[in-house]
Amino acid sequence: MQKLQLILQKYIKHQWTAALHDILVIPIAWSLAYWVRYNFDVVPTGMIEQGIQSLLYIIPAQIISYWYFGLYRGVWRFASIPDFIRILKATCVGVSLSIILLYAVSNLATIPRTIPILYGLFLIFMLSGSRFAYRWLRDRDIYRSAGKRVLIVGAGRAGEILAREIRQDCNHVHYPVAFVDDDKNKQNREIHGVRVVGGVADIIGAIQKYSIQAIFIALPSANNKQIQAIFDVCQGTQLPVRILPKFDDITLDKVGVELLREVSIDDLLGRDPVSLNWDSISKSLSNKTILVSGGGGSIGSELCRQLCQLSPQNLIIFEQSEFNLYEIERELKAQCKAVTVIPYLGDVAISQSLDECFSKYKPDIVFHAAAYKHVPMLEANIREGFNNNVVGSNNIIKMADKHLCETFVLVSTDKAVNPTNYMGASKRISEQCCQLMSQSSKTKFVTIRFGNVLGSAGSVIPLFKEQISNGGPVTVTHPEIVRYFMTIKEACQLIMQSAVIGKGGEIFVLDMGKPVLIKNLAEKMIRLSGKIPYDDINIEYTGLRPGEKLYEELFYDEEKLKSTGFDKIQLANSASMDLKHFQNLLSNIISACENYQEQELIELVKPRYLSQNDADLALINNNIIPIKQNY
Template sequence: MIVMAWAGQLLLVGGVRFAWRMARDRVLGPLPTRATRALVVGADTNGVHLIHEMRRRPAGAEVLAPVGFIDDDAGLTGHLIEGVKVHGTIADLPRVIVEQRAELVIVSDPTMPAKVVREIARFCGEAEIRIKTLPGLSDMNSGRPTLAQIRDVRIEDLLGREPVHLGVLVTGSGGSIGSELARQVAGFGPSELVLLDHAENGLYYVHNELATQHPNLLLHPIVGNIQDEDGMEAVFARFHPQIVFHAAAHKHVPLLEINPREAVFNNIVGTRVVVAAADRHGVEKFVLISTDKAVNPTSVMGASKRVCEMIGQSRSQRSQTRFVAVRFGNVLGSEGSVIPLFRRQLERGGPLTVTHPDARRYFMTIPEAVRLVLQAGAMGRGGEVYLLDMGEPVRILDLARQLIRLAGMREGEDVEIVFTGLRPGEKLYEELHSASERTRITRHQRILVWELDARREEELLREIHELVQVARTGSPETIKRTLQRLVPEYAEPLLVPFEAEPECPPVELPAVQEVRPEPVTDWREIARRGADTVTRARDAGAGDPDRSHAAYRAA
């Protein structure tokens, strides 16, 4: 009797506990119809914890429905783990995604080799589904992984912390974007890094910086002109890079309106030469740095960059090299951009020159832009034009007023703001894409891809040849008309009149408190703080555009 009583109590207690777990994990009802079908890579402890989290449906997290495991251990295939089937190994992932109608893949092992993560990311990209991963153990908030900790796969996950053993070429490496590309690429430990630029001063500085920071990295500073076919052939034949980041270009809109010939030769001909050399020498990936000004261009610079995109797209139709382009807007602090200009004007005591009271631009910091360029380049399969999410546009007038306040000055008393009118080729607002461009999301929440129809390469190169012939001897007006035939959406902008801005109190950008310190002379610090301000304002606007616009109107 004693034994039977003990057995009965044990059964009763165990049954209650089992019933509670069933109620918690299973009997809470059928999976919500809007649950995302998730496939977990890794049937280990982390993977099991993630399955438990999905069943608990934590408040605030995306509702996920586990549809299976993928694991490198082939012996687990077909087994049930916590009631979830192991459908196969990573090699089976494309098949399992289709069979299980998966919408999301989660990599549960943060220590998985970068090569394997790249393969998983490639499968997900081909299936056009999202991929997420857990952070490293040192970055977890607790020892047990949770759904709140999963994040998008980053370039660090795709390249890993070990040397990537790839040769990389960065054109325009002495410029603002090119030098930051070189810095971030150097951090991934390529087998060698080729720095190419026509301007020797910028090249000298970035080479010295990287040689100091990465003494074991094989660096090759090359002074060269991308228009020089023989010179580019020699560079590719000598170094055989696997990855090319093409950042070399003329970018100043007003200067190229006066000198369209140079836009044709440096931007278009230079890109044609580098693309052809990359194709001949079997480069694996070619990433063109483009601009949002290539959308419905109103400037020679924007139209020339659209032609550069077209060159890569047309070549990708028959090349083994994967040519992709990445568009983004203005970068804070780059040479020739608005913040360095305002800084110099403040040093002189003003005035600060703003083209138009309503002029707005998208802004990103240079490191932020380059990180997304690397990420987009890793995703590209050939022929895509990517666009980076730049948040909400910032009114240039608000930026000027904020910088005045950060310098401890008062508008109208210590320094004036003068409106100069839009310059040739400038828009009042930048556009992110044209009506003819079909868009779709990517697995990265801040990167979109535009699906543009590629031109036939023979036809495109013939028209470029005609443009080059005109550029050799033609007038600026003739060059622009010929460029417009190549890019039909290119049209010079209409002049936008404006009235003088009425006197008004200082404008506060969102999430910024006004401070009025004593005047200072550390303009680097002022510029840095201004850049931080714009970034925070943009991010706040991206999260709630209505709030951002309301803040501007209220100010």
């Protein structure tokens, strides 16, 4: 059988060989039609002679039909329904053309009427049967290959395409052994010869029964809770788990083995897609000149990517880091050629740099994402943190007002609520700068406050990944510490939506869902790497760092939240403030930053913005919040 397969593979790959085969089956099908017509008995001699003479017209007619309908466009190795349809068309037209020619020559007086019908049926069977037999012959040994035995979770359309792609992979790296799917109607059925052996609850049994070596999740429409449930079952197997991206990131016709990737923490912690009014977002942001400060950072760069999809007239990327600016400019110019991308190297803390940029490009909308955000780093560099986060924010707010921008959006943080660190205090003052300007400006000033984003630069997730790749230990400050998380993509979508619905002076609070216990996050990331927490990789508790809280808050007690009519966006009723007092404070903070008077800066900020509970401050600053046992 293997020798026959090699011979067929050698010759059938040439089109002329396939054409010769198709010509030879014409007289065979014609002869079979006569034999069946006469009940598998001897065909009369006169009929034989008449049949042979008829072939002189039938063969050319059928060859012309073969050529016209492109029977040789398809490859036998991948024979499928479109090839079968072409065979049907070529046969029907060829038979019809043959009847016309024979009628013109002999008036069909000596040819039984059933002969052309039987001939057509036999020809269809032989043309299609040979092609599908060849494909089966080529595919039959895939299940005996040396590739990894794969269990596919999801027997829907995506799973079917994935199984077919794996089977057709000439390298035979993997091959599908079984499906699992919770749809009862699909269980115990076969897809491309692969049986659906049960549901998600049967994964462990299927792994043991079929000696599975890898798990592929083919559920691009599944929500995060479903993916989490599947991963919870799979994580104890210590097998490699790969997943297809969601339909937000791919289309069904692009499903393939090359799209499989490792399960990420985004898959487990991310939430279902937000519902946005894309019409209003597009109408408000398209054909506008938009400036994004900090456009090379984690939030800023993703914001730039999404804004590019809305076809702005110009996109100005204002960035302090030369390398980050170069990277995002190169990426956007390659992917969004219809948008004018303007890289601008500058520092928001330098007012003249901003004034020059605003004067030259006249932005309509400003997204201010430039900020220092690393809490322990800013505790040790207070002046630099305030110079960037407060002075820089105040500068760009004033420029937006001076140059009559339509909308200004400040990207804030949950650390601005009841801050216990200087980073949070600096962001709270930035929020107040925005509110102060909104009371006298024609520009709409909007603040958007949210928690951590998954995978952003300097966040805990990249740190955990590095520690895991180095073999551990993974360091967590406290077993009870929790944080809010959302994906960068979701955060940027909600930022754009908030910019559109804002009227000026609002503080929008994004619904962050339930807070995540960082200890559990560390354990999940260890399992994602194929390791076992506390066995292969240990988790160590180091104590809270200066300025760090056990939990973050998204709004003050006096900020009563209201619905905005949009899912996951709430409006905080901001507390009133003494404008004159704040203006004096802001002026003193700017002066202290300009003169590098860090101690004066501390004296200005600490009593007004940081916690006044001395006992709590002592515990936080000395990292001695007690760690409970038995975690």
